[in-house]
Amino acid sequence: MAGHWEQRNTDWWDTTVLNCSLCGQMIPRDIWVVEAASETRLFCGPDCERLYLEYWLPKYGASQRDASP
Amino acid sequence: MTSATDPTDLTTLSVIHNHLVNICREMGTAMMRTAYSPIFNEGLDFSCVLFNRDGEMIAQAEFCPAQLGAILYTVKWSIAELGLDSFEEGDVVIHNDPYRGGCHMPEHMVLKPIFYEGELFGFAANIGHVAEIGGMAPGSFAATATDVFQEGLRLPLVKIMRRGEYVHDLWKLVLANHRTPRNTWGDFHAMIGSLHIAERRVHRLLDKYGVAFINAACRELMNHAERWMREEIRRMPDGEYAFEDVMEDDGATENPTHFRVTMVIRGDEIIADWSRSDPQARGIVNATFGVTASATYNAIFHVTDKNIPHNSGCYRPIKIIAPPGTCVNVRYPGPSVAGNTESHPRMVDLILGALAEAVPERVAAAEGGTSCNFLFGGVHPDTNQYYVNYHFEGGGWGGRAFADGNSALIVPNGNCRNTPVEVFETRYPFLTQWYRLVQDSCGPGTHRGGLGTQRVIEVLPPAEITVSAVFERMKVSPWGLFGGGCANNSAILIKKRGDTTFRTFKEVYHTTSPAKFVNCVVSAGDQILLEAPGGGGYGDPTQRSTEAVLRDITQGFISADAGRELYGVVTRRVDGRHEVDVDATAAQRAKMSSTAALPAAR
Numbered sequence: 001m002a003g004h005w006e007q008r009n010t011d012w013w014d015t016t017v018l019n020c021s022l023c024g025q026m027i028p029r030d031i032w033v034v035e036a037a038s039e040t041r042l043f044c045g046p047d048c049e050r051l052y053l054e055y056w057l058p059k060y061g062a063s064q065r066d067a068s069p
Numbered sequence: 070m071t072s073a074t075d076p077t078d079l080t081t082l083s084v085i086h087n088h089l090v091n092i093c094r095e096m097g098t099a100m101m102r103t104a105y106s107p108i109f110n111e112g113l114d115f116s117c118v119l120f121n122r123d124g125e126m127i128a129q130a131e132f133c134p135a136q137l138g139a140i141l142y143t144v145k146w147s148i149a150e151l152g153l154d155s156f157e158e159g160d161v162v163i164h165n166d167p168y169r170g171g172c173h174m175p176e177h178m179v180l181k182p183i184f185y186e187g188e189l190f191g192f193a194a195n196i197g198h199v200a201e202i203g204g205m206a207p208g209s210f211a212a213t214a215t216d217v218f219q220e221g222l223r224l225p226l227v228k229i230m231r232r233g234e235y236v237h238d239l240w241k242l243v244l245a246n247h248r249t250p251r252n253t254w255g256d257f258h259a260m261i262g263s264l265h266i267a268e269r270r271v272h273r274l275l276d277k278y279g280v281a282f283i284n285a286a287c288r289e290l291m292n293h294a295e296r297w298m299r300e301e302i303r304r305m306p307d308g309e310y311a312f313e314d315v316m317e318d319d320g321a322t323e324n325p326t327h328f329r330v331t332m333v334i335r336g337d338e339i340i341a342d343w344s345r346s347d348p349q350a351r352g353i354v355n356a357t358f359g360v361t362a363s364a365t366y367n368a369i370f371h372v373t374d375k376n377i378p379h380n381s382g383c384y385r386p387i388k389i390i391a392p393p394g395t396c397v398n399v400r401y402p403g404p405s406v407a408g409n410t411e412s413h414p415r416m417v418d419l420i421l422g423a424l425a426e427a428v429p430e431r432v433a434a435a436e437g438g439t440s441c442n443f444l445f446g447g448v449h450p451d452t453n454q455y456y457v458n459y460h461f462e463g464g465g466w467g468g469r470a471f472a473d474g475n476s477a478l479i480v481p482n483g484n485c486r487n488t489p490v491e492v493f494e495t496r497y498p499f500l501t502q503w504y505r506l507v508q509d510s511c512g513p514g515t516h517r518g519g520l521g522t523q524r525v526i527e528v529l530p531p532a533e534i535t536v537s538a539v540f541e542r543m544k545v546s547p548w549g550l551f552g553g554g555c556a557n558n559s560a561i562l563i564k565k566r567g568d569t570t571f572r573t574f575k576e577v578y579h580t581t582s583p584a585k586f587v588n589c590v591v592s593a594g595d596q597i598l599l600e601a602p603g604g605g606g607y608g609d610p611t612q613r614s615t616e617a618v619l620r621d622i623t624q625g626f627i628s629a630d631a632g633r634e635l636y637g638v639v640t641r642r643v644d645g646r647h648e649v650d651v652d653a654t655a656a657q658r659a660k661m662s663s664t665a666a667l668p669a670a671r
Contacts, residue, residue, distance in 0.1 A: 055340060
């Protein structure tokens with residue numbers, strides 16, 4: 001997998017929610033960041049990067065409507 | 070300490086698994102017995118679980134499937150968001166945030182860390198549907214809401230108890246914003262009390278086995294559940310199976326919302342891909358991620374071995390794709406109160422419909438597909454106290470390959486109980502005129518659907534009651550499978566005092582939707598009819614045995630007309646009893662077999 005872990009740092013008053021680019025789960029703290037070509041995708045973990053590459057891209061293609069936040 | 074030495078021994082694992090599940094069951098019993106609201110002590114609208122310190126679910130009891138999938142995420146995310154270091158002995162954390170894994174605003178999660186000999190062992194948690202949390206309508210089912218703020222008081226992830234002490238400021242804030250604070254007080258204490266019981270029981274388990282032994286056993290239990298689930302999935306034929314259905318309106322508009330799923334079976338994994346579903350609706354039918362996850366797991370548990378231990382392990386082979394901003398993953402500040410009660414059963418049916426091609430012997434036709442949510446509140450004439458109640462009705466479930474659908478059962482996301490007439494009348498100023506199964510409401514089939522129910526209640530003088538409702542399946546019928554027919558639809562109607570007929574609330578109160586509305590004031594003498602749909606049929610109804618059709622006619626489940634027109638069984642009355650006319654039946658079935666189109670039940 002091409003990604004790496006980063007930690008989401010939010011202020012105590014920030015109530016916004018970050019979602020995984022593929023599955024849509026909330027990402028509470030640790031983000032799996034994948035930088036490819038000119039895009040950065042934020043996943044909840046390596047499993048979603050794998051699913052993105054093995055299922056989503058072949059099925060829908062990069063140009064289709066996707067789950068990016 | 071026990072003499073057991075191997076935590077992976079199957080007998081030991083079974084003992085520990087049952088011990089953990091029984092702790093969860095005891096949590097639920099405590100909630101049922103100590104809560105103030107009928108939705109807890111009659112409806113059982115809650116779920117109880119245990120987690121390890123890594124945020125993995127090690128046990129759950131068989132309560133409300135709507136919450137059991139979501140709690141997997143709410144607990145894990147709460148632990149991750151707060152950080153393990155933030156938990157102290159005696160703390161209780163609460164939230165009802167639909168964007169943080171919650172099912173909808175009324176459902177509150179409480180979470181308590183369990184420390185043992187000064188070290189954090191794990192967590193006890195439950196989710197319960199709190200019957201009144203403020204917002205635009207008594208009962209907090211804001212059927213016409215267009216944002217989350219109209220749906221009630223949203224609590225972010227906060228401590229409601231700190232080191233065993235009340236966090237007074239938070240309690241005051243909550244109690245001031247709920248219409249029935251006394252009930253909230255009682256129900257919150259029931260929820261928190263169940264956590265205390267879990268803590269005591271887990272301590273006893275750890276006294277007996279020790280922490281290392283239990284942790285090792287839990288790891289093996291989760292791996293065991295994962296292996297079992299993977300084996301179940303591996304037995305299904307690989308492929309992509311798609312299905313779609315619709316929510317009829319969203320309360321705020323008359324627009325339908327389409328839910329679409331593609332179930333992808335690949336070896337020992339399943340992907341539930343919801344990404345072709347419609348964009349987020351303006352009204353309340355949106356599902357949260359927690360709802361979509363719960364519905365997905367719920368449906369898959371229906372078609373896999375019921376004996377698989379339901380811990381984090383069995384969820385691992387199931388992947389869910391639910392893009393934010395669509396009706397399957399509502400984004401802030403979108404409303405979602407009906408997502409849990411109405412969209413969840415539709416999503417379960419969708420998955421079963423999709424998998425019908427893959428595992429026809431394990432699926433069911435569509436069930437009633439609506440909780441028939443009926444909310445009401447007012448000042449009770451006997452007590453002068455404000456009251457609110459959240460009521461739901463059971464309908465029919467779909468026919469299956471091996472049996473008829475069940476009748477008068479709460480939707481499959483609920484696993485809840487029908488409220489007895491006596492409880493209803495004792496607590497609230499309603500008189501029940503009748504509560505009965507609806508003849509011919511079931512979809513016909515080799516195995517017919519279950520029957521829906523009908524209840525008529527009359528407002529007693531001098532009461533004036535504010536009512537709201539969230540219904541579905543008023544236009545689109547619960548569908549049949551493999552030649553089975555559709556069931557009837559739902560209804561909520563009113564007969565004003567002096568009127569001779571029932572009419573829709575849209576006709577009488579000019580609501581946008583006949584199915585989803587808020588704050589209609591009814592008065593003494595008015596009658597309200599609540600009708601839950603039946604379930605769809607499974608298989609060609611002309612293949613149903615004549616004995617089964619005769620039994621249905623004799624018991625009044627179907628009419629003699631339906632027996633003849635839908636099943637091809639002709640009966641006649643002899644000495645007051647129904648008998649099958651063998652020759653006429655043979656002729657009728659021969660005639661029907663040449664007709665491709667199957668009439669609906671109604």
